[in-house]
Amino acid sequence: MDYVSVAEAREMPGLRLALSAGTPGPWGEAAKAVLKLRGVPFVPVRQHIMQANEKLVEWTGFRNAPVAVYNDEPGVAGWIEILMLAERLGSGPSLLPEDELERITVMGICTEICSSGGFGWERRLTMMGSGPRLQAGGSPDMMTPDVMTRAYGVREGVAGPATARVIAILQALASLLARSRAAGSEYLVGKSLTAADVYWACFAILIEPQPQAICPMSPEMRAVYANITPEIAAAADPALIAHRDMVWQRHIGLPMAF
Ligand SMILES: N[C@@H](CCC(=O)N[C@@H](CS)C(=O)NCC(=O)O)C(=O)O
Structure with missing residues (x-):
């Protein structure tokens, strides 16, 4: 870019x-x-x-x-x-459903993916507390790991509960997707693309980055994102990853560029 x-x-x-x-x-x-x-x-x-x-x-x-x-x-x-x-x-189709009950569902899903205490935040707690570190190979201007971990709420003992939250959210998303599919839809809520699909498509990188050819990342960052516990791997239903891939291919557009 x-x-x-x-x-x-x-x-x-x-x-x-x-x-x-x-x-x-x-x-x-x-x-x-x-x-x-x-x-x-x-x-x-x-x-x-x-x-x-x-x-x-x-x-x-x-x-x-x-x-x-x-x-x-x-x-x-x-x-x-x-x-x-x-x-x-913007213009064109809204990313939020007109039907208020569907909109509440979409907002709830997005909150569970993006807000404090949601998938992204809790997964970051599990990432920053262990495994390969973001500063590996980073620039000398980077803030110290300690400043960063404090800024994002990493404290003694957060990794366990954070892992449990990540798993619970993944399981809930997988069951929503399965329910939707059983009702004849390819999307998480209703019959068309909503913000819920888009946020999931963008946050799934935190457990399984897309291949390097379409998602060019440094090896350090890729290792940090891909380093998941066996429990999180077990909760990452392949249907959720396939859904992420469909949303990028059909709607957002590839390759990714940073
Ligand atoms: N402000 C966003 C969250 C933004 C956020 O967490 N950004 C992180 C993404 S991992 C970031 O910029 N990290 C790099 C940095 O802290 O310099 C929200 O509240 O929805």
Whole structure:
């Protein structure tokens, strides 16, 4: 991707999206995907993974990625604010069902995937506490592992409960998908693509990164993402991975680019 610096981005109108340049972060990929699916163009802005990003903080108030800034509106960083921005600025089929009961289900699934205490957050707790570390081969400007682990809530004893949450969410997603398929749908909720499918497609990388040919990642990052316990591997129903692959192929578009 062609990234601009924060200084360049600040001078531009329209939508600017700060992303961890060179790395597929699930929240960043999901932000790109929902904007793309809604047909909203954006300028990618370089966030330096695990660094202080002083200029980004000065501009938006946020250090990590993604951060979306539209015209002179305040920057937004939460998955839900970015989804709502994509819904507001975009056109074509909405990623949220019109039927309120279906919408509640979609929002619940997205929360369980993306929010604090959800699949992404809990899987990160299991990743940061053990196994290969993100800073391997990283730049000297990176914040120390200790600052990073504190920022993301890693404390003594979190890995066990986090693993249990990851497994519970995977099992629930697999049963929702099976139920949907039995009702003749290829999607998690209703009969067409929703945000629930898109967030799952972008977060599944945290247990099984796509092949290098379509998802070019550093070997260090790939090892961190792919390093799962046998219990998590057992809960990763192949149907969920096949669903992820279908959503990328049919809807978001491949190859991935960071
Ligand atoms: N702000 C997002 C979460 C963003 C997030 O967790 N970003 C991580 C992705 S692993 C990140 O930027 N990591 C790299 C860094 O901290 O520099 C939300 O609340 O929905």
